[in-house]
Amino acid sequence: MKLLLKVSNLNVNYGGIQAVRDVSFEVHTGEIVTLIGANGAGKSTILKTISGIMHPKSGTINYADKDIQNASAAAIVKAGISQVPEGRHIFAGMTVMENLEMGGFIHKRGTDMSATFADIFERFPVLAERKRQDAATLSGGEQQMLAMARALMAKPKLLLLDEPSMGLAPIYIQKIFDIIKTINDQGTTVLLIEQNAKQALSIADRAYVLASGEVKLTGTGAELLANADVQSAYLGG
Template sequence: MLLKVDNLVVNYGVINAVKGVSFEINEGEIVSLIGANGAGKSTILKTISGLLKPKSGTITYEDHEIQSKHAPKVVADGISQVPEGRHIFSGLTVMENLQMGSFLVKDRSQIKHNFDAVFERFPILQQRKNQDAATLSGGEQQMLAMARALMASPKLILLDEPSMGLAPIFINEIFDIIKEINKQGTTVLLIEQNAKKALSIADRGYVLATGKIQLSGTGQELLANEDVQKAYLGG
């Protein structure tokens, strides 16, 4: 098992956003967390990546508890997050954004390898490498945010709403890229409003409502579940 979240409780200001959530991710999986806005999904990702500290509960990654670690140490351990809304660095070029992603990688040959791999996967970024990142389209910015996270050589990548605000043509492309990243050895934890897409590529999924896990199963089991269809798939 790569990551285990056990009885996680997180307060967001005065709000009890996450109320005793437990789930696990095995190495090599795509796992989707689905749920309505405000269910606590983003809070969970931010807590795993060290941006928020839990009130209680444990997060175990590669057999070590990480819930008290600071974000840079979590990244150095092999967990990268692609935040909701992309958060690329405007005023910096595409190349400089990617260099920020490799900030904690000490091995220069590894950095070069990561650049080669990222440009092979996202050829548009190589074409635009000297452009201000703010001038990219929404879909290109999402690709840059994913590429920047991959520059840190993560074992686990946390994706927060990667299809949000994108045109349908880009949504399909982003999901193809997620599958490709996974196929090449990176484990994926995916949060996504587009539940149908998310579950269709997931090995397993968890349904979150009001800060708690309500259902879990394989992606296909959850797609076929009547309650999930009614609540999240427009069925």
């Protein structure tokens, strides 16, 4: 499998604290890779740094054979990386359709987006039913679907997902993980951060365990699901 993303010796400060320490990991085209760890382990900081919202103190982020650690967030989206932020951050006061249009901002004005919308509505039928509705009136699970759909409007090669199941009812959690798997099966590479370690490891090809801003353990999703240390620390086993 071709290497898509290579993070090497990444160090990131956040509010005067070193949040990420010498982190290295890889994501290959077609994979689902997950980063798991307790709150404060540096997971969200890593995603924000990959997507250009934050910049590292040192280290490199190589995406599709180009170093992007100093690129702007807009340039990174144009290069093919989209992020679904923790907490969804949908645009309240705008309809579902308007939120989706915002996600497609990188496409040239006048581009025919009808096929993209058709694909999104096939994948997320509930959004088709609610497309004229204010996004703020959707349920938590529907808002998460909208946040994912909005990110997919840019047609990313790599989708970054930050805590997609946080705060959702159990019925939606399984649905969201099924959607992630489908998105991946249809050709989008996924880097997933998730507190629900069991669900994340169950769909991941490979995983990295973070603690105090450092990578402590790595393996396939199945290997880490079966690891006694991971079970006791993250899986309630």
